[in-house]
Amino acid sequence: MAKVCRRCGKKLGFLSSVTKDGLCIPCDQEVKKAKEAQKREAVSQTNIVIDYIAKTRTINDKQYSYLKSLDPTEQNRVYVTLVDRFLATGELGDTEGEMLVSLFKHLTLDPVKSTLLNRVVPSLYVASIRKEETLPVLPREALTQDIIFKKGELPHYSCKAVLKENKIVKTGYQSGSQGVSIRVMKGVSYRVGATRGHITREEQVVETSRGTLLITNQRFFLHPESNTKPLSIPINKILSYKCYDDGIVLYKEGREKPFIIQVNHAGEAETIGLCLGYLTTNI
Numbered sequence: 042m043a044k045v046c047r048r049c050g051k052k053l054g055f056l057s058s059v060t061k062d063g064l065c066i067p068c069d070q071e072v073k074k075a076k077e078a079q080k081r082e083a084v085s086q087t088n089i090v091i092d093y094i095a096k097t098r099t100i101n102d103k104q105y106s107y108l109k110s111l112d113p114t115e116q117n118r119v120y121v122t123l124v125d126r127f128l129a130t131g132e133l134g135d136t137e138g139e140m141l142v143s144l145f146k147h148l149t150l151d152p153v154k155s156t157l158l159n160r161v162v163p164s165l166y167v168a169s170i171r172k173e174e175t176l177p178v179l180p181r182e183a184l185t186q187d188i189i190f191k192k193g194e195l196p197h198y199s200c201k202a203v204l205k206e207n208k209i210v211k212t213g214y215q216s217g218s219q220g221v222s223i224r225v226m227k228g229v230s231y232r233v234g235a236t237r238g239h240i241t242r243e244e245q246v247v248e249t250s251r252g253t254l255l256i257t258n259q260r261f262f263l264h265p266e267s268n269t270k271p272l273s274i275p276i277n278k279i280l281s282y283k284c285y286d287d288g289i290v291l292y293k294e295g296r297e298k299p300f301i302i303q304v305n306h307a308g309e310a311e312t313i314g315l316c317l318g319y320l321t322t323n324i
Contacts, residue, residue: 048072087111091119095126098136105147116148120155132171133164152306159308166198166315176258176319185253188264195258198316200309202254202288204263204272205301208247246301254302256316261291263302272300276320284314291317 044053047063060069090107094100108119123144127137141161144150152158169177176197181190184199250269255262261279263272274293282291288303288310304310 084115087115087119091122091126094140095123098134098140100140100144108144108148113149113151117150117154120144120148120150120157124156124160128160128164133161133168135168135172138165138168158306159311163308163311163315166312170315170319176316184255185264188255188262190257191259193259196255197258197320198254198256198312200254200304200313202251202263203248203303204250205246205303206249207244207298208249209244254304254313256313256320258320261317274300276317277324279317279321282314282317284310286310289313289317 044055044057044059045051046053046059046065046068048068049065051065053059053065058066060066062069064072090104094104108116111119120141124141127133127141133141138161141157142165145155145157145161150157155161166177169175179196179199181196184196190196250263250265250272252263252265252269252271255264258276260276261272261274265271274291278294280292280294282289286307287305288301291300291302293300302313304313
């Protein structure tokens with residue numbers, strides 16, 4: 042049976058190439074060019090929307106609908122571009138922060154790829170501390186329902202975390218030795234150097250709990266997952282802390298060894314540091 046291009050209907054020779062879509066090579070190239078042109082047009086239209094939002098700091102229902110129609114990859118690009126434009130002045134304004142939070146709720150965004158966790162959230166906390174001289178307060182209904190709050194306690198930040206501590210652990214077993222037998226006289230020998238076997242131990246950093254970390258105006262609290270232990274440290278009992286890209290090391294009054302809190306993203310560690318920095322200096 043002769044091969045025929047599905048697009049132009051041209052009959053093709055026996056040795057002529059046909060794509061998996063049944064197109065001849067010239068038609069396939071034209072289709073690809075048309076798709077690339079459509080993509081460029083779509084990106085151009087999206088950039089017009091981005092420019093409008095960035096310049097006016099406003100967004101209407103029509104623009105919300107348009108952004109929702111984009112694929113997730115393009116939505117993340119829009120969000121990152123707006124974050125870059127908004128942070129070009131140094132920090133987020135109130136309107137900009139509210140808009141970014143609203144966009145994240147309405148669009149299909151990845152918390153990491155959209156830079157929400159690593160750039161937007163820390164910037165929102167910095168702006169709140171500088172302009173309002175306070176920390177944002179989280180709605181309790183958005184938190185784990187079985188957390189019991191104390192009187193006057195306000196939740197400021199929450200994220201998933203792992204607790205690690207320095208523990209003495211068994212690392213193996215060292216066998217003993219029968220020693221050496223020394224003959225003293227005929228029928229009499231003396232054994233020296235004999236030792237008993239023993240378990241070897243060393244200090245290691247091990248996971249001791251995991252769950253939801255909650256920082257309030259009163260305490261640093263790890264709400265544990267099942268079969269793990271809780272951690273609750275009053276803010277006024279925190280002696281010092283140091284932030285890293287993947288967590289913080291925290292020292293508590295009356296305890297020699299530190300608590301090591303590991304988180305998933307650098308922005309979470311930065312926000313924890315911002316909260317503790319404010320709370321420990323405003324007790």
